[in-house]
Amino acid sequence: MARKPLSFDPIDAAARQWTARGWEDATAGMVAVTSVMRLQQLMLSQVDTALKPFGLTFARYELLMLLSFSRTGSLPLRVIGDRLQVHATSVTNLVDKLEEQGLISRRQHPQDRRATLAELTDAGNDVAQQATKALNTDVFADLGLGERDLTQLAAIGRRFRRVAGDFS
């Protein structure tokens, strides 16, 4: 798990290069983007590790939870893609895998014959609940950041997502 830490902050090193070359008006943006890239990598790694015993990845877990939050335990693939903010082909891919695992099943949409519903199976529901428990205690409940950092991170993220057109 643990690779040996560097003796310096690589992003800070990049920032110094940026400034030294006269790109100071872009330095803050470069640092922000690079930081988010690394944060995602680290967080995803922690999450996937916690999910591994259940045969899940974060992407599959999110799909499962989305279904478990829905009224009927089923949603059209199109809606899943919208909510999860991923491409339609990614949804097809995830649904294929989860269906192989027996955690969801595909059904015909009653009205629209083009559409397909993904429906949670009993096994899928069980796994989702257990995985949530593990994820909450092993990762989400203690990320290593203070309450204040978490709040600010959420707020900044929300602003960026709104500006980027995720929601209005």
Add this chain to the structure above:
Amino acid sequence: MARKPLSFDPIDAAARQWTARGWEDATAGMVAVTSVMRLQQLMLSQVDTALKPFGLTFARYELLMLLSFSRTGSLPLRVIGDRLQVHATSVTNLVDKLEEQGLISRRQHPQDRRATLAELTDAGNDVAQQATKALNTDVFADLGLGERDLTQLAAIGRRFRRVAGDFS
């Protein structure tokens, strides 16, 4: 490019579900992780779009810039992996592609016969400089976040990366 925005914030919706089910001690962490995932997706998309005219992705661009910042324009693959915080196989993969594009070349390490150096070519250096210009003006200089948000994001990211063991 623009998918139609949702009428609500999907992460906020998830947060309400979390709290409603009594997982409030994990809600803030879940929101932080999910936000970072989405931020990364959005930022990477913007960056890759800006880089596309140069035949580059962000991963390849970072490798190029790392070399351009080095004294000799060349680094052992191992060092590249450490700095970029990616797996050795990812480095091999990136170096393969960049070498095919003629932007870098592989060389023998003078001392260690196991090791390989990646060296920037003249073409690689040119592309890196042009790509940086585009990236700085098109993306980094105006992310859509305020100065304050950028600073806080960098600070929070730095704390998390340190706790996660990236550097000391």
Add this chain to the structure above:
DNA sequence: TCGATTTGATCGGACGTCCTACTATATGAC
């Protein structure tokens, strides 16, 4: 009503990431 357009889902391909396994070389211990 009937043709044109849009929409839902899938296939094939590219990309970057990780992991395990493997080879070759270097280093350390005795």
Add this chain to the structure above:
DNA sequence: GTCATATAGTAGGACGTCCGATCAAATCGA
């Protein structure tokens, strides 16, 4: 000096993401 261990890089495979193209079904417009 020799053997055991650690390190550098690569091969093969899995995963999730995206894009472009495709096909069928729904919807819109004249």
